[in-house]
Structures are given as structure tokens and as C-alpha cells.
Amino acid sequence: MNDFLKNTIRFALFIFVQVYVLDKIPHLHKFITPYIYYLFILWLPFSISRQWLLITGFFTGLTLDYFSMTPGLHAAACTLVAYVRPFIINILTPRDSSEFNYKEPSPLAMQWTPYAVYVFILTLLHHGYLVLLEWLSFGSFLDFLIKVVATTGISLLLIFTVELLFPRKLRFRTNTA
Amino acid sequence: MRNVFLFLSRYRTFFTFLLLQVVALWFLVSYNRFHRAKFLGIANEVTGRVNSQYNRVEDYFTLKEENRRIHRYNDSLLNLLKNNFAKHDTTGQFLQDSVPFDTLGHYRRYYARPATVVYNTVNSQKNFIQVNRGSSQGIKDNMAVISSDGAVVGVVVNTSPNFAQVMSLLHVQNSVSASLKRSGDFGTAEWDGKDPRFLVLKKIPKTVEVKNGDSVLSSPVSFNYPPGYLIGTVAEVKLDNTTGMYQLRIRTAANFTNLQQVHILENLDYAEQTTLNQETKKKIETAPKNPK
Numbered sequence: 001m002n003d004f005l006k007n008t009i010r011f012a013l014f015i016f017v018q019v020y021v022l023d024k025i026p027h028l029h030k031f032i033t034p035y036i037y038y039l040f041i042l043w044l045p046f047s048i049s050r051q052w053l054l055i056t057g058f059f060t061g062l063t064l065d066y067f068s069m070t071p072g073l074h075a076a077a078c079t080l081v082a083y084v085r086p087f088i089i090n091i092l093t094p095r096d097s098s099e100f101n102y103k104e105p106s107p108l109a110m111q112w113t114p115y116a117v118y119v120f121i122l123t124l125l126h127h128g129y130l131v132l133l134e135w136l137s138f139g140s141f142l143d144f145l146i147k148v149v150a151t152t153g154i155s156l157l158l159i160f161t162v163e164l165l166f167p168r169k170l171r172f173r174t175n176t177a
Numbered sequence: 178m179r180n181v182f183l184f185l186s187r188y189r190t191f192f193t194f195l196l197l198q199v200v201a202l203w204f205l206v207s208y209n210r211f212h213r214a215k216f217l218g219i220a221n222e223v224t225g226r227v228n229s230q231y232n233r234v235e236d237y238f239t240l241k242e243e244n245r246r247i248h249r250y251n252d253s254l255l256n257l258l259k260n261n262f263a264k265h266d267t268t269g270q271f272l273q274d275s276v277p278f279d280t281l282g283h284y285r286r287y288y289a290r291p292a293t294v295v296y297n298t299v300n301s302q303k304n305f306i307q308v309n310r311g312s313s314q315g316i317k318d319n320m321a322v323i324s325s326d327g328a329v330v331g332v333v334v335n336t337s338p339n340f341a342q343v344m345s346l347l348h349v350q351n352s353v354s355a356s357l358k359r360s361g362d363f364g365t366a367e368w369d370g371k372d373p374r375f376l377v378l379k380k381i382p383k384t385v386e387v388k389n390g391d392s393v394l395s396s397p398v399s400f401n402y403p404p405g406y407l408i409g410t411v412a413e414v415k416l417d418n419t420t421g422m423y424q425l426r427i428r429t430a431a432n433f434t435n436l437q438q439v440h441i442l443e444n445l446d447y448a449e450q451t452t453l454n455q456e457t458k459k460k461i462e463t464a465p466k467n468p469k
Binding site for chain 2: 050051054055057058061062065070071072073075076079080082083133
């Protein structure tokens with residue numbers, strides 16, 4: 001399937017689930033919203049240029065923002081995630097090995113541990129920045145920390161559930177293909 | 178210059194990131210009231226003043242819409258007003274005082290209850306007024322009704338548990354004992370059924386001096402009306418040559434067309450007085466023809 005088409009469908013699905021399922025359910029313990037939509041950015045192909053990655057991230061966040069009536073909030077967080085993503089990938093994958101054997105980041109392409117770290121760091125960044133903007137005051141630093149940690153935990157749980165439930169069938173790329 | 182471009186192109190990803198961040202934050206600040214308030218708090222006072230001045234000017238352009246909105250809102254409030262709804266009221270219950278005499282020998286003779294007109298006509302020949310007090314609030318037949326400014330309106334002729342029917346002065350069968358304030362002469366105020374603004378005062382002898390504008394009060398010899406309430410003022414003095422009595426046109430003091438709040442006055446001695454009156458008549462009529 002065409003990469004562009006596949007990612008468009010993915011984008012629609014993630015936004016749909018985020019807006020109509022995860023944002024609709026009562027917030028856990030009144031203040032934790034589970035987030036999963038930014039997994040779309042995490043799943044974008046390795047080959048995408050950093051400029052496009054940034055712009056895609058920005059508009060992903062903005063789309064969600066217009067659904068949740070908070071223009072700019074998720075866009076800012078997503079842009080940050082999209083900016084940091086290549087650095088993390090560079091650190092976690094040895095330059096000379098399997099980097100481009102698979103199209104996109106996945107447990108298969110990166111091994112479970114590096115992939116888990118990759119997801120964890122970006123999730124933490126996303127939620128940290130999001131909650132920081134949302135609260136915009138360090139008034140109660142403990143509340144801020146608790147919310148970041150709890151939201152991150154829930155999101156990680158969701159993401160790994162998704163990874164296990166819907167394993168992506170990624171072709172091993174060879175030079176001949 | 179070339180170095181600048183080199184620098185920009187080398188770090189273009191970072192600059193794109195910065196640009197997008199700024200755009201996102203700008204969205205955030207300009208669309209979310211909470212964040213805007215936060216940033217305005219940080220911004221210095223001058224910015225705040227400029228903003229509020231601009232706001233004041235801008236308000237003028239939305240005044241028309243604002244007016245329309247307020248008018249709509251008023252209209253909706255108007256429909257919620259209390260006087261759109263009627264309610265049975267028992268606060269006017271009269272309780273007999275255990276000590277009706279005060280130390281000066283006064284006792285209560287008239288007791289007033291407030292009432293609201295719920296139905297009223299002026300253009301028939303037999304006009305009735307309905308008020309929202311009835312027998313369960315102590316209203317009885319033959320009680321006097323005066324308007325909120327103290328002008329005579331009529332007399333109760335019928336009651337239901339919560340409403341009372343009042344025969345207005347503008348009823349061709351109505352006849353009120355009236356007296357001229359200037360001389361104290363008694364007459365009878367009636368209505369000829371023509372003009373709801375004027376009554377006719379009859380039975381004032383032509384020896385009495387009457388001028389236009391003289392006040393006509395309820396007389397002290399009435400059973401149901403307390404004395405001294407204004408019925409109207411003399412509008413036209415006409416002498417009926419056949420009877421030698423005046424036919425005075427009286428402009429009513431009460432405005433019957435917009436009557437709203439009235440008081441119902443009860444003569445606490447009414448039963449005693451009327452009973453005495455009837456007993457007397459009976460006694461005289463049945464008495465032996467030959468006195469002595």
C-alpha cells in the first residue's frame with residue numbers, strides 16, 4: 001500500500017479514536033486524559049525529511065486542537081515530539097546496522113528495549129510540555145509531576161497494548177526489493 | 178551575508194521547529210481566554226491600557242447588536258413577570274381582635290384587603306370587575322371597592338371561593354350615596370350608560386351652590402362605603418327644571434380603563450346596621466295603624 005495513503009488512514013483513525021473515544025470517556029481520577037494520537041508521529045517512516053516531519057506533527061496536533069477547542073496546545077507538543085524524534089532515533093539505533101532495513105520505527109525494527117525507550121522519552125516529552133502549557137503555572141509542582149507521570153503511564157500502557165494487539169507487518173527491506 | 182544564509186540553511190530544521198512552536202503558542206495565546214489572561218498579566222501596563230482603550234472603541238460598533246440582545250432578553254424576562262401569574266392569597270384574612278376597643282373608645286369599623294383586578298370592562302352598560310379575592314379570603318357581598326389612589330370603584334355583588342365580582346360605578350343599576358364636599362349635601366351618583374368617564378349626580382336641590390370642579394365624596398350615610406372617599410369632580414352643572422334638582426355631570430376619580438390594584442373595604446358593622454334597618458321597616462309596617 002502506498003505510504004501516503006496508509007499514513008492518511010492511520011492519521012484519521014488515531015484522531016478519531018482520540019477525539020471520540022479517549023476524550024469522551026470520563027477522565028481517570030478526574031484529571032488524567034489518556035493520549036494515543038501522537039503515536040501517529042512515532043510511526044511515521046524513517047525516511048521522512050525532518051522538515052516534513054515537523055510540519056506533519058504540527059498539523060496533527062492542530063487537527064486534534066480544533067476538535068478539542070484548544071488551538072495550539074497539542075500542536076506545540078506535537079511539534080516538539082516531531083523535532084526531537086530524529087535525535088532519539090539516531091541515539092538508539094546504531095548507525096551502521098538495521099536502521100533502514102525497515103520503513104518505520106517498530107519493536108521489530110528497533111528491538112523491544114530501544115523502541116520502549118524511544119516511546120517512553122517522546123511520551124514523557126509530549127505530556128510534560130502539554131501539561132506545562134495546560135497548567136501554565138508551577139503553582140503546585142507536585143500536582144504537575146503527578147499528572148505528567150500518571151498520563152505518561154496510561155499512555156504507555158495504551159501504546160504497548162496497541163503494539164501487541166495490532167502488530168504491523170513490516171517488510172524487511174533488501175537492496176533488491 | 179552568505180554566512181547568514183549558510184547558518185540558516187544549516188539549522189533550518191531547528192528554525193522550522195521554532196517557527197511552528199511560535200505559531201502554536203500564538204494560537205494558544207490568542208484563542209484561549211485563560212492563557213490570554215495569563216499573558217496579559219505578564220505584559221506591561223501600557224499594553225493592557227492600549228487593549229482596554231481599543232476595546233472601549235470597539236464596543237461602540239457592537240452596541241446595536243448588544244441593544245437587540247438586551248431587548249430580546251427583556252422580552253423574555255417580561256414573560257416571567259409575577260403579574261403574568263395569579264395566585265390565591267390568604268394573607269388578607271381578617272382576625273377579630275380580642276380587644277376591639279382602644280383606650281379612646283375607638284373601634285375598628287372598616288377593614289381593608291388588597292386585591293388585584295383580574296377582569297374589567299368599561300364598554301358595556303353593565304360593567305363588572307373581577308378581583309382575585311373571594312369568600313375564602315373573607316370577601317362578602319356589599320363590601321366597597323376603592324382604587325389604589327382612594328377613588329370609589331364599586332361594590333362587591335357576588336363572591337366565589339377565590340374571586341369576587343364587583344359591580345363597577347359604570348353599571349346602570351349602580352347607585353351610590355354621594356355628598357358634595359363643599360356643602361355636605363347628599364345626592365345619588367348613577368351612571369347613564371353613555372360615557373365611561375362621567376357619572377350623573379342627582380337629587381341635589383337647586384338651593385345648593387355648586388361649581389365646576391367641586392369634589393364629590395362617598396357620603397357618611399352609606400352602609401357599605403366608608404365616608405370621604407372621592408367619587409369624582411363636578412364637570413358640568415345642569416338644572417332639571419321639572420324637579421328643581423341639579424343634574425350634575427361628574428368626572429370619575431377612578432380611571433376605570435386601567436384599574437389594577439384595588440382595596441376591598443369591609444364595614445364591620447354592616448350586618449348590624451342592615452338588620453336594624455330591616456327590623457325597623459318591618460316594625461313600622463306591621464305596627465297598628467292607630468297610634469295612641
